[in-house]
Amino acid sequence: MFPHNRDRSPGFGPVDTSKSSHACWKTLEFKSVSLNKGFWAKKLNVNRETSLRFGYEMLEKSGNFDNLRIAAGLINGNYRGYVFQDSDVYKWLEALAWEMGKELNKELLYVADQAIALIAAAQRPDGYINSYVQTR
Numbered sequence: 297m298f299p300h301n302r303d304r305s306p307g308f309g310p311v312d313t314s315k316s317s318h319a320c321w322k323t324l325e326f327k328s329v330s331l332n333k334g335f336w337a338k339k340l341n342v343n344r345e346t347s348l349r350f351g352y353e354m355l356e357k358s359g360n361f362d363n364l365r366i367a368a369g370l371i372n373g374n375y376r377g378y379v380f381q382d383s384d385v386y387k388w389l390e391a392l393a394w395e396m397g398k399e400l401n402k403e404l405l406y407v408a409d410q411a412i413a414l415i416a417a418a419q420r421p422d423g424y425i426n427s428y429v430q431t432r
Contacts, residue, residue: 326397344395344404351388352407360385361414367430368417375431382427385411 313319331337355361359376364385366373375381392408395401419425 330398343391344399344401348388348392348395348404351391352411355385355388358384361411363427363431364414364418367425367427368414370414370417375428379428382425385415 311323313321313323316322331340358381360381362371362373363375363377363381365371366375389408389411392404396405396408415425418427418430420430424430
């Protein structure tokens, strides 16, 4: 059984070793580190300004979002792509969420909200979601 994260500081990411007696390195709070210039700052800026938007376009073009729309009953059509198409949407949303944790961007937040609403619409009442299975 996994322990609940009630006592965890909200500033930590998905892994929090700050209270572990076994961890050699302790987790820093998310806002403890910032990359403002140099190689990695430039890469992060490309991700924020270009890659996340391009990722959205590719998910749309590749049918990932349409697969969820079909599963939600919003459109008719046939499933496209590999059986794991949904996971690409989740990975893109995770990357976007990390960016929004650093600095909000209304345009990116809007597309994230649209994707989240689509996922919620496709999810069955029992919590199950897998557009490949749901559209077959």
